[in-house]
Amino acid sequence: MPLIVTGSIGIDSVEAPTGTAEQVLGGSSIYFAAAASYFGPVRVVGAVGEDFPEPFFNTFNHFKIDTEGIEKRAGSKTFRWHGKYHDNMNIRDTISVELNVLAEALPPVPMNYGDSKHIFLANTDPTSQMTLLNSFPNRTLAIADTMDLWINTQREALLELLKQLDGLVLNDSEAILLTGDTNLIRAAEAIEKLGPQFVVIKKGEHGSLLHHADGQVALPAFPAREVVDPTGAGDSFAGGMMGYLASLAEDQTVTLHDLKRAMAYGTVVASYNIEAFSLDRLMNVSRADLDRRFETFQTMLKLES
Amino acid sequence: MPLIVTGSIGIDSVEAPTGTAEQVLGGSSIYFAAAASYFGPVRVVGAVGEDFPEPFFNTFNHFKIDTEGIEKRAGSKTFRWHGKYHDNMNIRDTISVELNVLAEALPPVPMNYGDSKHIFLANTDPTSQMTLLNSFPNRTLAIADTMDLWINTQREALLELLKQLDGLVLNDSEAILLTGDTNLIRAAEAIEKLGPQFVVIKKGEHGSLLHHADGQVALPAFPAREVVDPTGAGDSFAGGMMGYLASLAEDQTVTLHDLKRAMAYGTVVASYNIEAFSLDRLMNVSRADLDRRFETFQTMLKLES
Numbered sequence: 001m002p003l004i005v006t007g008s009i010g011i012d013s014v015e016a017p018t019g020t021a022e023q024v025l026g027g028s029s030i031y032f033a034a035a036a037s038y039f040g041p042v043r044v045v046g047a048v049g050e051d052f053p054e055p056f057f058n059t060f061n062h063f064k065i066d067t068e069g070i071e072k073r074a075g076s077k078t079f080r081w082h083g084k085y086h087d088n089m090n091i092r093d094t095i096s097v098e099l100n101v102l103a104e105a106l107p108p109v110p111m112n113y114g115d116s117k118h119i120f121l122a123n124t125d126p127t128s129q130m131t132l133l134n135s136f137p138n139r140t141l142a143i144a145d146t147m148d149l150w151i152n153t154q155r156e157a158l159l160e161l162l163k164q165l166d167g168l169v170l171n172d173s174e175a176i177l178l179t180g181d182t183n184l185i186r187a188a189e190a191i192e193k194l195g196p197q198f199v200v201i202k203k204g205e206h207g208s209l210l211h212h213a214d215g216q217v218a219l220p221a222f223p224a225r226e227v228v229d230p231t232g233a234g235d236s237f238a239g240g241m242m243g244y245l246a247s248l249a250e251d252q253t254v255t256l257h258d259l260k261r262a263m264a265y266g267t268v269v270a271s272y273n274i275e276a277f278s279l280d281r282l283m284n285v286s287r288a289d290l291d292r293r294f295e296t297f298q299t300m301l302k303l304e305s
Numbered sequence: 306m307p308l309i310v311t312g313s314i315g316i317d318s319v320e321a322p323t324g325t326a327e328q329v330l331g332g333s334s335i336y337f338a339a340a341a342s343y344f345g346p347v348r349v350v351g352a353v354g355e356d357f358p359e360p361f362f363n364t365f366n367h368f369k370i371d372t373e374g375i376e377k378r379a380g381s382k383t384f385r386w387h388g389k390y391h392d393n394m395n396i397r398d399t400i401s402v403e404l405n406v407l408a409e410a411l412p413p414v415p416m417n418y419g420d421s422k423h424i425f426l427a428n429t430d431p432t433s434q435m436t437l438l439n440s441f442p443n444r445t446l447a448i449a450d451t452m453d454l455w456i457n458t459q460r461e462a463l464l465e466l467l468k469q470l471d472g473l474v475l476n477d478s479e480a481i482l483l484t485g486d487t488n489l490i491r492a493a494e495a496i497e498k499l500g501p502q503f504v505v506i507k508k509g510e511h512g513s514l515l516h517h518a519d520g521q522v523a524l525p526a527f528p529a530r531e532v533v534d535p536t537g538a539g540d541s542f543a544g545g546m547m548g549y550l551a552s553l554a555e556d557q558t559v560t561l562h563d564l565k566r567a568m569a570y571g572t573v574v575a576s577y578n579i580e581a582f583s584l585d586r587l588m589n590v591s592r593a594d595l596d597r598r599f600e601t602f603q604t605m606l607k608l609e610s
Contacts, residue, residue, distance in 0.1 A: 089487070182392060183394075184510075185528055185529070186530060203511065205489075207512070209525075215605075216528040218512070218525035218526065219606075220512055220524060220525050223490055225490045260608065261608055297608070298608040298609065300520075300565075302606070303565065303566055303569050303599075303606060304603065305566060
């Protein structure tokens with residue numbers, strides 16, 4: 001069954017030492033969906049405004065993203081984000097953010113989406129995330145992402161959501177903010193106590209960390225010589241991860257080893273995504289490319305003599 | 306043949322959120338030697354002052370460190386360092402540092418040390434490092450560490466040293482300082498152009514990165530739930546790494562794969578080292594313990610389905 005995602009669908013403007021991109025396609029659910037699409041069908045639920053450029057739907061088509069759940073809402077404006085990266089690409093400033101339609105109600109979930117079993121709640125407000133989650137009582141796997149904004153302003157709603165999740169994916173700084181512990185393993189343990197069976201902490205260029213009842217896994221990022229635009233790296237990581245998990249047999253219990261391989265696929269998709277602005281790089285990456293880089297990553301991490 | 310190391314031998318005082326340690330054994334060559342000792346015999350060349358506590362020699366004996374090259378110099382004082390870690394253990398302040406005997410000439414290299422083939426120049430001034438290096442014209446492998454102090458104040462001497470090295474090991478911030486590039490892979494490439502055939506960049510809790518003519522390898526750190534004292538983590542990493550390399554067949558050319566396994570051993574020794582102050586944890590770690598954790602690390606990084 002197709003996996004389903006909600007989150008932001010945006011028009012981004014990005015300034016970086018490597019160049020600029022004006023009013024390009026972005027948003028957490030879009031980076032997620034493009035990344036997940038390598039592993040199987042993806043449905044997106046979300047709203048855009050009447051200013052949303054029609055050509056962006058060509059990109060959705062390229063990735064075979066099911067857009068029936070995307071509502072183009074008359075009288076509303078699309079979510080917009082304008083960010084600027086420092087010379088050190090690990091640091092960015094938000095120049096402006098306009099929530100616009102993201103502050104309005106989610107569109108209804110199409111009736112025929114009801115059979116989705118794998119639900120990803122990409123970064124958006126926890127109330128919208130909970131709304132979508134509640135539409136899928138028969139789900140088998142629900143994972144969410146979040147961010148500092150919601151941890152700071154909607155902690156209670158977020159804590160309610162956490163109780164319903166199988167897994168949480170978030171940045172290192174967000175894990176520290178949520179728990180108050182600067183040791184990421186203890187922070188992940190603290191989050192596990194809030195509900196999710198597993199926690200994946202994204203560390204950008206430093207890789208990712210999984211905490212699960214059966215143990216911890218740390219993976220490095222794929223070594224990247226040229227980073228053009230880190231925007232969407234975390235979302236495409238999550239998309240590759242969840243896409244891989246959704247491609248496993250439906251009755252399969254997700255093990256630590258499955259999650260590790262899923263994180264590695266997420267790592268590889270993200271490593272492509274940052275090689276160009278917006279979705280420009282993924283537009284030219286095939287599943288065979290992904291598998292080749294996965295193989296390289298696997299060999300890089302092989303320690304047997 | 307025993308590997309040989311020069312660097313600091315110190316009396317450390319450490320303040321951390323986890324406790325304090327007053328006037329304990331420390332120094333780059335000591336952490337290095339203790340870590341390397343798991344893989345074979347180690348010789349240390351360096352001077353201490355007349356204030357150097359005799360019981361510290363018991364620790365050297367425990368690790369079977371050859372101390373013939375350690376001179377207890379009358380009229381001199383031992384190198385001392387006093388540091389304080391923040392709540393976030395990744396940040397530390399140097400409260401005070403007294404170079405003392407470290408600012409004086411190196412003691413002579415004992416005649417019978419001449420057969421050492423593996424030379425490690427732990428963190429100390431580049432002139433002392435060059436002096437030791439020149440004593441071993443028949444070496445097969447020479448690797449050095451350095452730090453921001455020498456990059457800032459003795460860049461020319463350091464650049465001369467780099468031309469003579471097989472490998473350089475340094476922190477991420479130091480690699481950026483040395484090259485002016487915040488992308489670590491490009492920084493490593495730039496360092497390779499200065500002389501060393503390979504470069505290992507240490508990233509603390511984020512692991513390590515190898516650049517070599519045959520490719521790049523990124524490894525995570527071993528997930529650490531309890532960090533008591535990070536002092537010496539980088540030196541014990543280097544010791545585990547170099548100790549493993551020195552244990553390989555003498556006529557063996559060091560390959561990318563050898564270096565990767567060596568880094569993994571370094572990672573594992575360092576992960577034990579940070580579990581207590583000074584060398585307290587390594588005093589209670591056996592080679593079997595190391596091998597067990599290496600096995601865990603290897604399994605953690607295994608991506609095959």
